[in-house]
Amino acid sequence: MDIIMVSSEAYPFAKSGGMGDVVGALTKYLPNNDFSIKLFLPAYSSLLSEFQFNPEQDITFSFGESMVKASYLTRNEKNLQIIAVAGEDYFNREKMYGFGDDLKRFIFFSRAVFEYIVRTQKEAFILHCHDWESALLCAYTKMYWPSYRKKPKKVIFTIHNLAYQGIGSSELFKIVNLPGHFFTHDYLEFYGNLNLLKAGLVFSDVITTVSPSYAREIATPEGGEGLDGLIRAIGLRKPIIGIVNGIDTDLFNPATDKNLPYPYTNGQLEIKKQNKLAFYQQYFPDLKEKDALFPLISFISRLVEQKGLDLILNDPDKFFNLPLCWFFLGVGEAAYENSLTEYAKKYPNLHVEMAFNDSLARFVYGASDMLAMPSRFEPCGISQMIAMRYGTIPVVRKTGGLIDTVIDYRFNPVLNNGFQFDNYRPDEFIFTLERALNWYNDTPELWKVMVKNAMDSDFSWKIPVQEYLNIYLG
Numbered sequence: 001m002d003i004i005m006v007s008s009e010a011y012p013f014a015k016s017g018g019m020g021d022v023v024g025a026l027t028k029y030l031p032n033n034d035f036s037i038k039l040f041l042p043a044y045s046s047l048l049s050e051f052q053f054n055p056e057q058d059i060t061f062s063f064g065e066s067m068v069k070a071s072y073l074t075r076n077e078k079n080l081q082i083i084a085v086a087g088e089d090y091f092n093r094e095k096m097y098g099f100g101d102d103l104k105r106f107i108f109f110s111r112a113v114f115e116y117i118v119r120t121q122k123e124a125f126i127l128h129c130h131d132w133e134s135a136l137l138c139a140y141t142k143m144y145w146p147s148y149r150k151k152p153k154k155v156i157f158t159i160h161n162l163a164y165q166g167i168g169s170s171e172l173f174k175i176v177n178l179p180g181h182f183f184t185h186d187y188l189e190f191y192g193n194l195n196l197l198k199a200g201l202v203f204s205d206v207i208t209t210v211s212p213s214y215a216r217e218i219a220t221p222e223g224g225e226g227l228d229g230l231i232r233a234i235g236l237r238k239p240i241i242g243i244v245n246g247i248d249t250d251l252f253n254p255a256t257d258k259n260l261p262y263p264y265t266n267g268q269l270e271i272k273k274q275n276k277l278a279f280y281q282q283y284f285p286d287l288k289e290k291d292a293l294f295p296l297i298s299f300i301s302r303l304v305e306q307k308g309l310d311l312i313l314n315d316p317d318k319f320f321n322l323p324l325c326w327f328f329l330g331v332g333e334a335a336y337e338n339s340l341t342e343y344a345k346k347y348p349n350l351h352v353e354m355a356f357n358d359s360l361a362r363f364v365y366g367a368s369d370m371l372a373m374p375s376r377f378e379p380c381g382i383s384q385m386i387a388m389r390y391g392t393i394p395v396v397r398k399t400g401g402l403i404d405t406v407i408d409y410r411f412n413p414v415l416n417n418g419f420q421f422d423n424y425r426p427d428e429f430i431f432t433l434e435r436a437l438n439w440y441n442d443t444p445e446l447w448k449v450m451v452k453n454a455m456d457s458d459f460s461w462k463i464p465v466q467e468y469l470n471i472y473l474g
Helices: 018-033 045-050 102-120 136-144 170-175 197-203 212-217 228-235 269-283 309-313 316-320 334-346 358-367 383-389 400-405 426-442 444-456 462-473
Strands: 002-006 036-042 054-063 066-077 080-086 125-130 154-159 193-195 206-209 240-242 296-300 325-329 350-353 370-373 393-397 419-421
Touching: 002 018, 002 102, 018 036, 018 125, 018 462, 036 102, 054 102, 066 102, 080 102, 102 136, 102 170, 125 136, 136 154, 136 197, 154 197, 154 462, 170 193, 197 228, 206 462, 212 240, 212 400, 228 240, 269 296, 269 325, 269 358, 296 358, 309 316, 309 334, 309 426, 316 334, 316 426, 325 358, 334 350, 358 383, 370 383, 370 426, 383 393, 383 400, 383 444, 393 400, 393 426, 393 444, 419 426, 426 444
Parallel strands: 002 036, 002 125, 036 080, 125 154, 154 206, 206 240, 296 325, 296 370, 325 350, 370 393, 393 419
Antiparallel strands: 054 066, 066 080
């Protein structure tokens, strides 16, 4: 049986965030379980320049009141066929997202994938769509699949981040090519606008999201992003299942990572310290000798409101005067980039790199003692798992997948692999950072136990893949 996987990104072909890691991992590990996978991606210019694809066919179809042509290019690997979808100038651009016509681009993508599979798919299959960019495909498959073709055994829709829903003008419904009654509150209408993500919620058989805690949070007014009522109602009719993401433990391995000057394994923390010293020499060359003993805390993320930057930047003196060295790596909203740039001039123990740099990120994980993740919300989070793989202790807000992966038993700290704080408040974050600092400075043996716990934590894809298999085959 085929699995048809549809996403706007999948590592290593196209990635901007955690969804790329998840879809990439599924397409890597599922073929080991005797599945054949067809992975549909937009034909981004970066994808076609980095990987070899062969033209397969063109298909013309109606798109609103006009006719458009989609071109399909294929690449075959073991039990995996990648199909890149091109058309007009929708994906031949300098970046993946961030254009005024993004909704139109991905409405086209969903339609183009449907037109391909409805004409070519002969075997039984499972359809798995990811986030709003492919949500409409769930609706097309349910509404327009012909009776003379084998229907999909199951349509699965995964929410990676409910904050991004594909919301746009009601005028765009003209190119969706669904009957008019679907532009109502029960379907795709959302406060007078079009909401593409609702198509995945309404027309799928099973909904998954990326952690059990996040599956509960999206059904609340605080975490539901305006859709909590619909999600609660849907949860009475079909499963909404939270599966914690994994990480590629072959890719993220401090024992073999070529980005580290000094590779190390669990139990070799003295070697890990050599990475920190090398890092300090490169990025904090003016540190005084006594300050070189400071723990290094890193922030590796998109610089956006979700990630909790306000907690730090609204009171920088309190955070940047702690006996810590801070290293920020990421790009994002201009206000945060500008603030961090200015603060880096003021505080000698703060360094900022405005970049999306995977190689540098690995060095940072390997050199750091702690990782800061004070997120407002976090569907799953990948950074905290990578950090723990490298023996770097996460300091996180208690939300979403951070609840499910970071253990902070204050009554029994020998079981811990990180630190959590409850409420989105700077005083709670500061208190937790100070607690971590006290452990680091005053109880080094207990800190070593925590680092060992972190590195022993199993964040591989073995368990998540089995959970997805249970959904596919159940």
